[in-house]
Amino acid sequence: QQQVKQSPQSLIVQKGGISIINCAYENTAFDYFPWYQQFPGKGPALLIAIRPDVSEKKEGRFTISFNKSAKQFSLHIMDSQPGDSATYFCAGEDSNYQLIWGAGTKLIIKP
Amino acid sequence: NAGVTQTPKFRVLKTGQSMTLLCAQDMNHEYMYWYRQDPGMGLRLIHYSVGEGTTAKGEVPDGYNVSRLKKQNFLLGLESAAPSQTSVYFCASSYWGEGLDTGELFFGEGSRLTVL
Numbered sequence: 001q002q003q004v005k006q007s008p009q010s011l012i013v014q015k016g017g018i019s020i021i022n023c024a025y026e027n028t029a030f031d032y033f034p035w036y037q038q039f040p041g042k043g044p045a046l047l048i049a050i051r052p053d054v055s056e057k058k059e060g061r062f063t064i065s066f067n068k069s070a071k072q073f074s075l076h077i078m079d080s081q082p083g084d085s086a087t088y089f090c091a092g093e094d095s096n097y098q099l100i101w102g103a104g105t106k107l108i109i110k111p
Numbered sequence: 112n113a114g115v116t117q118t119p120k121f122r123v124l125k126t127g128q129s130m131t132l133l134c135a136q137d138m139n140h141e142y143m144y145w146y147r148q149d150p151g152m153g154l155r156l157i158h159y160s161v162g163e164g165t166t167a168k169g170e171v172p173d174g175y176n177v178s179r180l181k182k183q184n185f186l187l188g189l190e191s192a193a194p195s196q197t198s199v200y201f202c203a204s205s206y207w208g209e210g211l212d213t214g215e216l217f218f219g220e221g222s223r224l225t226v227l
Contacts, residue, residue, distance in 0.1 A: 006153075041220065043219050044201075044218050045218065049215075089154065099156075101153035103152055104151075
């Protein structure tokens, strides 16, 4: 199975709070897991990515946590800001170097 | 530096009409992709190209054709549009392919197509 299951579909977080988006995959051949951020009317842009040889990667307020045994990974946004309001996509890269995408999470940060 | 440029940004077609979406990138990337984005379904790969003169099918290729005559351009064609092809289409390019070296896709701003 090639699927990447992403949850929740939508998320509302207060400014300053922590936003958490989860993804689960089935294909154990996946070896690269990026997160993309998409603002309305724009194309997605790479936010942060991880390979399965590490359990966590942090870039500023954004952290990926990776659990290889559970085949799950998550995006944590600390101190969430209204400017973080966007749709977030997780993905897994298969052995043919193609990305299999999650369905997306629409994040709204309330001021 | 324009990055990835898609034209047109919006188009309305009647069922059975044909059209071509143009994608141009100025980053000298080898790999180019066409995706469609539908609500609740994420991004689905239609076709891709690993270099000038090459094309390959993605996850949802039926009803679409592509051409990569020049390295910087990737064209997506609909020969006989159907309402099921109403979607937002994104072109992307990458260096050395997804996951290699930079592992980053650079996307255009999308082309919204409505088929009546």
